[in-house]
Amino acid sequence: xxxxxxxxxxxxxxxxxxxxxxxxxxxxxxxxxxxxxxxxxxxxxxxxxxxxxxxxxxxxxxxxxxxxxxxxxxxxxxxxxxxxxxxxxxxxxxxxxxxxxxxxxxxxxxxxxxxxxxxxxxxxxxxxxxxxxxxxxxxxxxxxxxxxxxxxxxxxxxxxxxxxxxxxxxxxxxxxxxxxxxxxxxxxxxxxxxxxxxxxxxxxxxxxxxxxxxxxxxxxxxxxxxxxxxxxxxxxxxxxxxxxxxxxxxx
Amino acid sequence: xxxxxxxxxxxxxxxxxxxxxxxxxxxxxxxxxxxxxxxxxxxxxxxxxxxxxxxxxxxxxxxxxxxxxxxxxxxxxxxxxxxxxxxxxxxxxxxxxxxxxxxxxxxxxxxxxxxxxxxxxxxxxxxxxxxxxxxxxxxxxxxxxxxxxxxxxxxxxxxxxxxxxxxxxxxxxxxxxxxxxxxxxxxxxxxxxxxxxxxxxxxxxxxxxxxxxxxxxxxxxxxxxxxxxxxxxxxxxxxxxxxxxxxxxxx
DNA sequence: GGCAAAGTTTCCGCTGAGTGGGAGGATCGG
DNA sequence: CCGATCCTCCCACTCAGCGGAAACTTTGCC
Numbered sequence: 422x423x424x425x426x427x428x429x430x431x432x433x434x435x436x437x438x439x440x441x442x443x444x445x446x447x448x449x450x451x452x453x454x455x456x457x458x459x460x461x462x463x464x465x466x467x468x469x470x471x472x473x474x475x476x477x478x479x480x481x482x483x484x485x486x487x488x489x490x491x492x493x494x495x496x497x498x499x500x501x502x503x504x505x506x507x508x509x510x511x512x513x514x515x516x517x518x519x520x521x522x523x524x525x526x527x528x529x530x531x532x533x534x535x536x537x538x539x540x541x542x543x544x545x546x547x548x549x550x551x552x553x554x555x556x557x558x559x560x561x562x563x564x565x566x567x568x569x570x571x572x573x574x575x576x577x578x579x580x581x582x583x584x585x586x587x588x589x590x591x592x593x594x595x596x597x598x599x600x601x602x603x604x605x606x607x608x609x610x611x612x613x614x615x616x617x618x619x620x621x622x623x624x625x626x627x628x629x630x631x632x633x634x635x636x637x638x639x640x641x642x643x644x645x646x647x648x649x650x651x652x653x654x655x656x657x658x659x660x661x662x663x664x665x666x667x668x669x670x671x672x
Numbered sequence: 673x674x675x676x677x678x679x680x681x682x683x684x685x686x687x688x689x690x691x692x693x694x695x696x697x698x699x700x701x702x703x704x705x706x707x708x709x710x711x712x713x714x715x716x717x718x719x720x721x722x723x724x725x726x727x728x729x730x731x732x733x734x735x736x737x738x739x740x741x742x743x744x745x746x747x748x749x750x751x752x753x754x755x756x757x758x759x760x761x762x763x764x765x766x767x768x769x770x771x772x773x774x775x776x777x778x779x780x781x782x783x784x785x786x787x788x789x790x791x792x793x794x795x796x797x798x799x800x801x802x803x804x805x806x807x808x809x810x811x812x813x814x815x816x817x818x819x820x821x822x823x824x825x826x827x828x829x830x831x832x833x834x835x836x837x838x839x840x841x842x843x844x845x846x847x848x849x850x851x852x853x854x855x856x857x858x859x860x861x862x863x864x865x866x867x868x869x870x871x872x873x874x875x876x877x878x879x880x881x882x883x884x885x886x887x888x889x890x891x892x893x894x895x896x897x898x899x900x901x902x903x904x905x906x907x908x909x910x911x912x913x914x915x916x917x918x919x920x921x922x923x
Numbered sequence: 924g925g926c927a928a929a930g931t932t933t934c935c936g937c938t939g940a941g942t943g944g945g946a947g948g949a950t951c952g953g
Numbered sequence: 954c955c956g957a958t959c960c961t962c963c964c965a966c967t968c969a970g971c972g973g974a975a976a977c978t979t980t981g982c983c
Contacts, residue, residue: 432969433684433941434721438728441747449750454959465943468961470685477689481751485960489751496692497748498805499700500732500740512795519770544763554749683940684970705930716972719932736931736979 436462436470441479441489446552450486503529503538506638509668510628513661514541517642520657524549524643526625530568533579535559538638547621547645557617560598561587563625564639566611570602571627571636577602590615610655612647622647626658632671640665687713687721692730692740697803701737754780754789757889760919761879764912765792768893771908775800775894777876781819784830786810789889798872798896808868811849812838814876815890817862821853822878822887828853841866861906863898873898877909883922891916 443451443459451459457467471487474480478492510527517525518541527539534556542549551557559565559572559580569580581595592598605611610626617623625641640662642654694702694710702710708718722738725731729743761778768776769792778790785807793800802808810816810823810831820831832846843849856862861877868874876892891913893905 432724434688434724434730435728437685437688438730438743442743444747444750446750449752452959453961463943464960465945465962466941469941469943472961473683473685477686479685479689489747491751491753492689492693493744494748494751494753495805496695496740497745497751498803499695499697500742500745500748501700502742502745511793515766515769515792515794518766541766542762543766552749554746703930704932714972715931716933716974717970720970720972723932 433470436460436466437474437479440467440470440474441493444489446555450483450488452486456487503638506628506665506669507539510539510638510640510665513640513665514539517541517640517657517661518543521642521644521654523654524551526551526564526623526641526643527628527638528562528564528568528641529638530559530572530576531556533559533576535562535565535568535639537564547643548618549621549643550618551643558585558587560584561591561613561617562641563611563613563623563643564641566601566605566613567625567627567639567641568636570605570611587617588615588619592616610658612651614647620645624651624654624658626655626662628662629666630669630671631667632669637669638665684721687711687717688725688730691718691721691725692744695740697806701734701739703737707738754889757879757916757920758790761790761889761891761916764891764916765790768792768891768908768912769794772893772895772905774905775802777802777815777874777892777894778879778889779813779815779819779892780889781810781823781827782807784810784827786813786816786819786890788815798894799869800872800894801869802894809836809838811835812842812864812868813892814862814864814874814894815892817852817856817864818876818878818890818892819887821856821862838868839866839870843867861909863902865898871896875902875905875909877906877913879913880917881920881922882918883920888920889916 439460439462440456443456453468453471454464456471457464460467471480475482478490481488481490507527514525514527522543524542525540526537528535528537537551537553537555540551540553557565559569569577581598584593584595584598586593610624613623615621621643623641623643624647625639627636628638628640629635630637640658642658690711690713691707694707704719704722705715707722708715711718722731726733729741732739732741758778765776765778773794775793776791777788779786779788788802788804788806791802791804808816810820820828832849835844835846835849837844861875863873863875865873872894874892874894875898876890878887879889879891880886881888891909893909
């Protein structure tokens with residue numbers, strides 16, 4: 422994990438975040454050894470610091486494994502991560518869910534990835550890999566394609582230069598993706614067919630801030646099949662996106 | 673704010689959390705001076721540490737105010753705060769919302785307070801003060817009364833000893849509250865009428881883990897008026913709570 | 924404009940908090 | 954029983970962090 426933080430010169434604060442940053446969606450619990458390893462800290466240091474963090478609520482111990490502490494959850498909920506957007510969007514997401522019973526996503530672009538801001542998923546839905554706070558590639562998801570179509574040129578170039586394959590259907594040819602992004606502009610929505618996850622298709626539309634039309638986010642649906650009813654889904658998305666955009670204040 | 677952390681002996685990690693802990697729902701942005709004050713740190717120290725945290729993503733600067741950083745949001749979402757419960761409950765919360773269009777709450781008891789784990793609120797709803805990750809008194813909310821009715825004796829005693837008044841209708845007499853808690857047991861649900869927030873009423877039921885019947889959480893609805901349709905709301909809540917309880921694994 | 928007050932940033936020398944190698948335990952499996 | 958693996962603790966050295974104080978910026982008032 423990143424440069425060796427055990428070298429003198431690294432602040433304690435950075436070590437705190439190194440420890441916390443050792444956790445991710447695939448590693449929600451870690452043994453001390455794994456924690457030290459992933460944080461790039463000597464065992465003794467990790468042990469002492471981890472103990473301290475447990476006392477502060479930044480970590481929790483469950484048996485001999487560590488997990489991120491409740492205190493961090495508390496604090497994180499205070500972070501203004503698109504707070505207004507999420508607030509405004511919430512009822513529209515419910516409406517979409519009620520109308521479609523598909524998994525509903527609200528996402529923004531974070532660099533060259535999609536960042537999922539909110540998600541509603543029902544009982545009977547295709548398994549979806551997204552997660553609020555999670556990031557996925559821009560070229561493999563519906564919301565990602567929408568955001569990519571409206572991203573600055575340098576982002577597009579970076580993404581096109583490295584189209585990783587996720588499923589057999591993932592689009593890895595820059596030319597094909599470029600063509601699809603043009604269609605996103607022309608038709609106003611993006612779609613994917615099993616490009617991120619087998620058995621999952623998606624459609625997505627941009628959310629434009631009412632005042633200036635800037636694309637601030639994307640709204641998407643994940644369904645098992647798009648061959649029937651796509652038009653209805655897109656229409657529902659567009660209604661919701663327009664409603665959200667209208668309700669957003671000018672920054 | 674707590675003991676003076678500027679005295680030597682306090683670890684850097686504790687100062688980091690002191691700074692982050694200076695933020696709360698009412699203070700989501702702070703000037704440097706306010707931050708230092710609320711964290712109990714000397715100005716120079718707060719300034720340096722805050723700068724460091726900005727570099728690490730733990731804080732963000734907006735103009736000359738600080739807010740909690742995205743990194744903390746990211747990390748917090750990895751904290752296993754009733755992860756299974758929230759996951760299992762999500763679709764039931766949607767159902768409840770679809771059926772009632774009321775604000776839906778999922779909450780657990782954290783010491784002598786209610787901790788809101790999830791919340792769905794629609795467009796047209798009474799203004800509600802709850803917030804995911806937020807805490808409220810046990811005796812002024814529907815979910816709180818449910819949780820209090822099933823809390824250990826020492827918690828009950830502590831709460832009864834200090835029934836703070838929030839609105840003119842808040843129950844502040846231990847006797848009356850005791851009587852209501854008995855009714856919660858007898859009738860299987862709790863209610864409030866403008867006891868937390870003027871114009872807001874609520875009903876709530878316990879969520880019992882299927883395996884052992886232990887009350888692990890409470891499920892509640894907030895509506896403008898309970899005089900009509902209360903029975904329907906309670907019935908809907910009970911169906912949902914039973915469904916959630918059945919889906920919970922034995923810990 | 925001039926001045927005071929409040930808030931923010933920088934400087935710098937002293938010092939004890941933090942560090943981490945290593946020893947010592949605990950636990951497991953063969 | 955022994956070795957492997959992981960966790961905990963110790964302690965002497967040292968440099969990262971500390972914070973008082975001074976400089977600087979912004980704001981608001983006369």
